[in-house]
Every structure is written in C-alpha cells, then in structure tokens.
Amino acid sequence: MQLELTYTLENSVHDLQIETMNAEAFGPARFTRAAHLIREGGGHDMQLSYVALHGGAVVGSLRMTQIVIGDTPALLLGPLVIRPEWKSRGLGGKLINMSIEAAKNVGHKIILLVGDEPYYQRFGFRMVPFGKVIMPAPVNPLRLLSYEIEPDMTKSVRGLVRHASKA
Numbered sequence: 001m002q003l004e005l006t007y008t009l010e011n012s013v014h015d016l017q018i019e020t021m022n023a024e025a026f027g028p029a030r031f032t033r034a035a036h037l038i039r040e041g042g043g044h045d046m047q048l049s050y051v052a053l054h055g056g057a058v059v060g061s062l063r064m065t066q067i068v069i070g071d072t073p074a075l076l077l078g079p080l081v082i083r084p085e086w087k088s089r090g091l092g093g094k095l096i097n098m099s100i101e102a103a104k105n106v107g108h109k110i111i112l113l114v115g116d117e118p119y120y121q122r123f124g125f126r127m128v129p130f131g132k133v134i135m136p137a138p139v140n141p142l143r144l145l146s147y148e149i150e151p152d153m154t155k156s157v158r159g160l161v162r163h164a165s166k167a
C-alpha cells in the first residue's frame with residue numbers, strides 16, 4: 001500500500017521528530033542564531049506552523065513565530081526543514097505557501113525570515129533594506145528577507161525584532 005503525503009497543522013505529537021530533523025539539518029549552531037534567540041522568547045505559533053506527513057512520520061516542517069518589528073506585529077518564518085530523501089519534490093514550497101496563506105487569513109501584514117534569497121525569492125521574499133530592521137544578534141544582511149502581505153510594509157517597519165510576548 002502506498003502511503004499518502006499529507007499536510008496539516010503541527011501539534012505536540014510532532015515535536016520530537018521536528019527537533020530531530022532540525023538537529024540533523026542545522027546542528028548545534030542553530031541555538032546561537034538570531035532567529036533562534038527570537039523564537040526562544042516565547043515559542044512558535046501552532047496555528048500557523050505546518051508539517052508534511054508521510055503516513056504518521058513528519059517529513060517536512062515549517063514553523064512560524066509571532067514577533068514585533070519595532071512596534072509592528074509580524075511573523076518570523078522558520079525553521080523550514082525537509083527530510084533529505086524528500087527534498088526537491090515541492091514540499092518546502094507547499095509549506096511556505098500554506099503558511100503565507102494562513103498568515104494572510106489572520107490579518108498579518110509582513111513575514112520576516114533569515115535564509116537564502118536564491119531559494120525564497122521564488123515565493124516573493126525580498127531583501128530588507130540594510131539598517132532598518134535590527135535583529136537581536138548579527139545576521140548577514142543579504143539573508144534578511146521579507147514577504148509583504150500588505151504592499152510596501154517593508155518601507156514602513158523599523159526597529160528591533162523581538163518575540164511578540166516580549167513586546
């Protein structure tokens with residue numbers, strides 16, 4: 001019997017598998033990254049975080065975290081991870097598009113991430129102009145990207161990025 005690939009909201013049952021996938025993909029350095037420091041401030045939003053499942057096994061995960069940029073509410077996308085044997089089959093793209101749709105539906109105006117522009121640009125992410133958005137730890141400015149749900153939001157946001165619970 002062929003197992004089906006499905007997409008669903010993350011729940012606590014998936015936690016251990018997601019942690020293992022992130023550990024394998026990013027290693028211990030993940031704990032020192034600016035995006036991790038922000039997420040640590042209060043955890044991710046389970047209503048906007050999705051998994052790809054093959055049978056009961058998690059094969060892809062994308063988490064979204066509620067943040068503020070200065071005083072503007074926003075979302076931080078990531079980590080995004082796909083199991084090596086499932087890469088390049090569109091799972092990453094599907095999870096990104098699902099999370100963007102969910103963010104739109106709850107009224108968010110902008111999504112921020114730290115990642116590879118050559119990958120994320122196909123989904124509409126663009127580099128944030130240097131110096132406007134301040135991360136809590138150093139980030140390569142070429143990797144600080146935003147997706148504007150409301151046009152021109154990147155022009156109007158400014159300030160320190162924190163977990164929304166720290167606002």
Ligand SMILES: CC(C)(COP(=O)(O)OP(=O)(O)OC[C@H]1O[C@@H](n2cnc3c(N)ncnc32)[C@H](O)[C@@H]1OP(=O)(O)O)[C@@H](O)C(=O)NCCC(=O)NCCS
Binds near residue numbers: 091
């Ligand atoms: C990056 C990652 C999430 C992409 O997931 P995926 O399901 O393989 O992505 P998709 O199937 O949607 O897209 C695959 C395409 O993206 C390309 N791609 C993957 N990573 C890329 C990168 N860093 N830069 C540019 N292109 C990239 C692939 O070459 C492939 O191109 P093709 O369609 O021309 O063959 C996955 O490779 C992964 O888990 N990597 C390890 C963890 C990681 O780096 N996460 C992102 C950190 S922000």
